[in-house]
Amino acid sequence: MKISGVAKGQYKQLCPSSWGKCNGDEKELHFKIQRAVALGKTVYTYKNGCKIKRYYHLNILTDGKEVMTIWRDKTTEPFLVSYKRKEKYRVKYMKEQSEAEKEKVSQAV
Numbered sequence: 001m002k003i004s005g006v007a008k009g010q011y012k013q014l015c016p017s018s019w020g021k022c023n024g025d026e027k028e029l030h031f032k033i034q035r036a037v038a039l040g041k042t043v044y045t046y047k048n049g050c051k052i053k054r055y056y057h058l059n060i061l062t063d064g065k066e067v068m069t070i071w072r073d074k075t076t077e078p079f080l081v082s083y084k085r086k087e088k089y090r091v092k093y094m095k096e097q098s099e100a101e102k103e104k105v106s107q108a109v
Contacts, residue, residue, distance in 0.1 A: 002066040003033050010070040014058065033067055035089050036060055041079045054079040 008026075011033055012019045022028040037060055040053035050068075053060040056078045061069045 001034060001037065001062070003030060004066060004068055007033065007060075007067045007070050014070060014072050031090075031093060033060075033070075034093070035086065037062055037067060039081050039085060039089055043079075056080065 008029060011029065015032075018032060019029065022032070036055035036058060037053050040055035040058075040060060042051050043054045043059070044052040048063075050061060050063045053062060054076070057072050057074050057076075059071050059073050060067055
């Protein structure tokens, strides 16, 4: 899924400690935003197909192909995600990335 530059900047600003753990690694930032979309709860779907996903105190607007914007909402109950679910997602994501890299190498040869 594509992530807009605006959404990346918003995540960095809204979640400075999480961004700090990335040590400036944009791939890690991309992973964290992808994880939020994948594990978040859909709280609203627009007629045009765009969705608002809730992940902790964050609302994430996506059209299914791209994360367009992110904002914080502390007036609504947070959607909590367990450490176990996050780790399970990390393992799945890393496996998919590894398989994608192998596929690229085999196509290049």
